[in-house]
Amino acid sequence: MEPLAVHPGRCSGPRARVFAVLLSMALCTAMLFLLQLKFLKPRVSSFYTFEVKDAKGRPVSLEKFKGKEVTLVANVASDCQLTDRNYLALQELHREFGPFHFSVLAFPCNQFGEAEPRPSKEVASFVRSNYGVTFPVFHKIKILGPEAEPAFRFLVDSSKKEPRWNFWKYLVNPEGQVVRSWRPEEPIEAIRPEIADLIRQMIIKKREDL
Incomplete structure (x- = not known):
């Protein structure tokens, strides 16, 4: 076999x-x-990388603030119990430290108590006539949810502080990084020294670079 x-x-x-x-x-x-x-997409490391819209819906690049100004960014509303106090405080800071080294940047939002029902252009007109606002007021945005404005989402993600009401504030250095954030009820006296310190650092750096 x-x-x-x-x-x-x-x-x-x-x-x-x-x-x-x-x-x-x-x-x-x-x-x-x-x-x-x-x-x-690469990780964004600067607030000034973004493009937003002004009150008339025109695109505005935040790049123009990079290296030149310290900014205080706030979500604002016209019909809130905190409106008067906060708009007056923001304008006071803008007048005191601006216009060459500092600017308040205001973003209207209607997601907190539906306190900003006006269209964007009406918001800008309303705050100018009622509070003498001279700082930029941008297009009305959303802060919460999938339609959140990317520029503002950057502030929230960087600080790990999500707004729970109107007039949360984020202090951004000239490089576009978030340095501090404040709740709406915190007084202007808590914010002023931080702004002054960042501006002083920026001016020293500019002189050293000359």
């Missing part, structure tokens, strides 16, 4: 299939990684 012939191909078949599956998985993983590198 002749011995049974040995067929290497039959014995190695399952191993080959396992190897092919593993190889396919490795290639798919590598392709997904490369696609992520190509399409994944």
Whole structure:
């Protein structure tokens, strides 16, 4: 009786299939990684990278503030119990430290108590006539949810402080990083020294760079 012939191909078949599956998985993983590198957005490190809209809906690049000014960014509203006190305080800071080294940047929002029902252009007109506001008032935005304004979302993510009401404030240095944040009820006296210190640092740096 002749011995049974040995067929290497039959014995190695399952191993080959396992190897092919593993190889396919490795290639798919590598392709997904490369696609992520190509399409994944780089981490934004500066508030001044963003573009927003002014009260008339025109695009405004925040790049113009980079390296030149300290900014205090606030979500504002016209029909809130905190409106009078906060708008007057913001204008006082803007007048005291501006216009060359500091600016308040106001973003109307209607998500807190529906306290900003006006269209953006009416908001700008209202605060000018009632509070003498001279700082920029931008287009009305959303702060919460999937439609949140990316520029304001950057402030929230950087500070880990999400607004719970109108007139939260974020202090941003000339490089575009968030330095401090304040709740709406905190007094102007708590904010003023921080602004003055950042402006002093900015002026010293500019002199050293000359």
